[in-house]
Amino acid sequence: MTTTTTRPVSIPTPTRPRTMRGLIKHHAGPELQFRSDRVVPTPGPREVLIKVKKVGICGTDRHIWEWDAWAAGRIPVGIITGHEFVGTIEEVGTAVSNYKPGLRVSAEGHITAWKDFNSRTGNAHIASDTKIIGIDRDGCFADYVCVPEENVWPVHPSIPDKVAAVLDPIGNAVHTVMAAGVSAKSVLVTGTGIIGLMAITVAKAAGASRIFATDIDPKRRALARKLGAVEVFDPRDASWINEVRKSCRGEGADVLLEMSGAEPALNAGLEAMRNGGTAALLGLFKGPITVDWNRLVVFKGCKVLGINGRKMFETWYQMEELILSGRLDLDPIITHEFPLEQFKKAHETMISGEGIKVVMNVS
16 A cells, blocks of 8 residues: 655745834934834734835824923834824734735724723723834834734725825724714814814714814914814904804804814813813823813713724724715815825924825835
């Protein structure tokens, strides 16, 4: 009898480069450093390696660039920064079952083990063990980024790359608007930065009856009006509060979306909101603030919502549907694109206010 010996089949190792380019927080101080010698990460069993195509610069990246008190107390020196991106799956771990190389994807940047109370009850976006790419672990300002399979978001073919690269902040705006329930309600947006402007177009698409907005920058106020605000105000003239109240039955706006992270804006916004209104707060304040809590919250019977990130993954489905509906006007917000090598100019364009949403092209 002839015996046949079966030999193990050798599975070729994916061919990927050993090193890559990346933007590094190279010291405990301002700016970033461009490096071309970072080791390409190897995906773990349940991770995917993504070849990055485009990335977005956000307010968090500004904090890291400027190295303010928050960044100094949170960001480890040596990390690759960035958390907004679109790219293509290059390689998958041995236990990944849902995705294959070649798929165009973005990803939720908040990573959790899905084991704590919030993760198991539909609120993984505020899980106690959350780690954030570009903050707690290497991010996407590089040729490659590694994320868990659970965090991958396949991008719909109809969504262009420059929009797919900034799904993260669009999701922040969608989460804020949807949590506040703006349909058929008057809405006040305090602060028309990147996400404040996104919130205006999202609120309009979500059925807000009228939208008011405040900002100290006249260009931002003009863009807020273009995106759907019926009235815009310079908050340095306090008469705007009464103007909003008079426009809303003499009682105030139904909903406040606080996007500025400025103490005067929060107090004025609560003043301009009606009794029993809803305030959704996304803006991050530089430190502790003072609010006339008794008068503006307790005795007004307000609902105050703290908004963090995006609901995983309810918000992602909502924003995909809103984008595909064609009702979100994002082109005026995504103003500049630069190659990764021009990262300094890209950051300075965003920080100076010359640009609004700035995208960098990686590949």
